[in-house]
Amino acid sequence: MKKLVDNEIISCSAGIDVSKYDDSFLNKSLQKRITETHCDSAEAYRNLLEQSKEEALKLIDSLNINYSEFFRNTLTYSVLERIILPSIILKKKNTNCKEIRIWTAACAGGQEPYSLAMLLEELKNGESQRFDYRIFASDHTESQVNKARRGEYTEDALSGLNLKRIKQWFTRHGEIYSVKPELKKNIDFSVFDLFNEQFSAPPASIFGDFDLVVCANLLFYYNPGYRKKIVKKTGDCLARGGYLITGETERDILMKHGFSEVFSQSAIFQNI
Numbered sequence: 714m715k716k717l718v719d720n721e722i723i724s725c726s727a728g729i730d731v732s733k734y735d736d737s738f739l740n741k742s743l744q745k746r747i748t749e750t751h752c753d754s755a756e757a758y759r760n761l762l763e764q765s766k767e768e769a770l771k772l773i774d775s776l777n778i779n780y781s782e783f784f785r786n787t788l789t790y791s792v793l794e795r796i797i798l799p800s801i802i803l804k805k806k807n808t809n810c811k812e813i814r815i816w817t818a819a820c821a822g823g824q825e826p827y828s829l830a831m832l833l834e835e836l837k838n839g840e841s842q843r844f845d846y847r848i849f850a851s852d853h854t855e856s857q858v859n860k861a862r863r864g865e866y867t868e869d870a871l872s873g874l875n876l877k878r879i880k881q882w883f884t885r886h887g888e889i890y891s892v893k894p895e896l897k898k899n900i901d902f903s904v905f906d907l908f909n910e911q912f913s914a915p916p917a918s919i920f921g922d923f924d925l926v927v928c929a930n931l932l933f934y935y936n937p938g939y940r941k942k943i944v945k946k947t948g949d950c951l952a953r954g955g956y957l958i959t960g961e962t963e964r965d966i967l968m969k970h971g972f973s974e975v976f977s978q979s980a981i982f983q984n985i
């Protein structure tokens with residue numbers, strides 16, 4: 714694919730290595746910036762980029778997509794609620810190991826870990842035997858981790874939630890809905906880059922060994938070599954029989970790397 718602007722020029726102006734990004738994602742982001750800056754050609758945009766630090770920062774910002782939703786993929790969450798989480802709970806009971814360990818590896822503003830915590834709390838209420846769980850929620854963007862930790866959302870961000878869940882898990886202060894402390898108490902938020910070569914998982918989790926890892930809606934931003942690094946990192950820290958979840962549109966990437974889909978179209982995988 715022909716690049717609108719050479720990686721070297723972007724990297725030099727923006728001060729970050731953009732070679733890790735997928736070419737078509739990079740081109741789309743560049744095209745958007747070209748339109749928004751009213752440049753009449755890629756060449757004109759390249760010149761602007763070389764002269765303007767402000768534009769370089771805007772371009773970097775446009776490469777970091779933080780969009781998320783509560784219960785983002787209906788099918789995935791429904792299979793999680795009805796089949797996967799109950800089977801993990803049963804396995805824990807049978808092995809006398811009580812704590813379920815989960816990692817959401819690109820948690821953005823927190824919608825993903827809070828959705829999982831809601832499911833686990835609801836299952837806990839229906840279970841005769843108790844179980845504990847810990848969710849490690851990380852992202853490489855510090856402002857997103859802070860947002861997730863605060864757990865404050867406007868009404869339109871809650872569209873994936875039914876009224877019962879909104880009433881049960883949020884306190885309303887004017888326009889803002891805040892996640893209740895009882896939903897936060899089992900979630901550990903931290904900044905962690907999936908390309909960190911020193912640690913295999915967020916240091917707070919100490920030894921990985923997760924029953925479930927969610928790594929959704931970020932693989933397609935990266936080139937195949939970097940996708941492979943992320944799949945390896947998240948796959949390697951699964952407990953035996955653990956599950957890896959991606960976004961709906963990333964299913965092919967996991968299958969290419971030896972993972973098998975547990976239920977067709979569900980984006981829930983095991984490394985068989």
Ligand SMILES: C[S@@+](CC[C@H](N)C(=O)[O-])C[C@H]1O[C@@H](n2cnc3c(N)ncnc32)[C@H](O)[C@@H]1O
Pocket residue numbers: 777778779780781782785818819820821822825851852853854857905906907908928929930931960
């Ligand atoms: C589109 S959001 C997806 C959020 C959530 N997983 C979901 O599916 O709704 C992508 C997130 O991945 C994070 N991200 C991208 N590259 C990352 C990396 N190398 N390490 C950790 N997080 C990363 C971004 O900061 C962003 O918050």
